[in-house]
Amino acid sequence: MQFITNANYHFIMYQAFNAYHGAINTNDESVKNALRFSCIDKARAIFDTLTTEQEALIGEIFHIRSEEELEAFDAKLQNYLVPFPSINEKTVKKLFPKVKKLKAPDLPAEQMDRLVFLGWNDTGAQKKFIIAQHDHQLVAVHGSFTPISKKGICAFCHQNERVGLFKADIKAKGNNDNFRAIGQYICADSLTCSNNIKSESRLLEFINVLKA
Incomplete structure (x- = not known):
């Protein structure tokens, strides 16, 4: 089992x-x-x-x-091991309905199976996209991503890696017209981050804040 x-x-x-x-x-x-x-x-x-x-x-x-x-x-x-769900183009469109012409990285099945989360960068648009699993459901967030030139502690995997500032807007409490930005320094290379993660708690806590 x-x-x-x-x-x-x-x-x-x-x-x-x-x-x-x-x-x-x-x-x-x-x-x-x-x-x-x-x-x-x-x-x-x-x-x-x-x-x-x-x-x-x-x-x-x-x-x-x-x-x-x-x-x-x-x-x-x-x-x-419980494999990570397979992600295809249809899944990506469903999870990011407002983002046009978006494609997830084409990973071999054995590599996809071993992910803790799927993440990738759109360097042209300076954005990062993240798909994770929570309570047997896929959840997705995206935001701006600005790499920095030195290593730091990643908020998700808590390892010393090349990081950047991932920042996204969330609605301000009590006012649906106002937004505030929240951010975390996370690994620039999401595959490295996924391979480092020993607990999903920090990743899912951040996603829950963005999805609230």
Whole structure:
């Protein structure tokens, strides 16, 4: 049964990596085991409920003792991934009805499946478009995007990457005729950002503000 989102997968593998590499840096077996159990607890905690089988799957982090076993765990997790929905031209037109002549990037199916969100830049118009999934529904936002010349912390993936200011207008409270701009510094390369995300919370919080 598929139950792991791509963001979940990134987080679980991060914990598996920490458990393995942390353990090889100490000779104290009790410290190693404490670290392994801590990483397992963190990985399990991102789910509201888990079956016995699902708990056991994540619990396999405890037994990783080599790079080969880490890779084998990675491969096994991928059998449980929930794929990101396929995005075609019809979907894009439906999600961005007021934007003319817009096309999403043509990604291979295996790359599309592994996305946390789909994002792309229209460099000519200095805009960025984002499609994500929330409560099993696709949601989309777009706004201006201005790259900056240095690295910074992305508001979505929280990694130090090349970023830019993504800014969009929302209606001011109590007045449907007035708008105010809100913005965040996010990755210029949305594919890199998607691959970095271990929790969708910051991404979805920002989208919810724009869609409110």
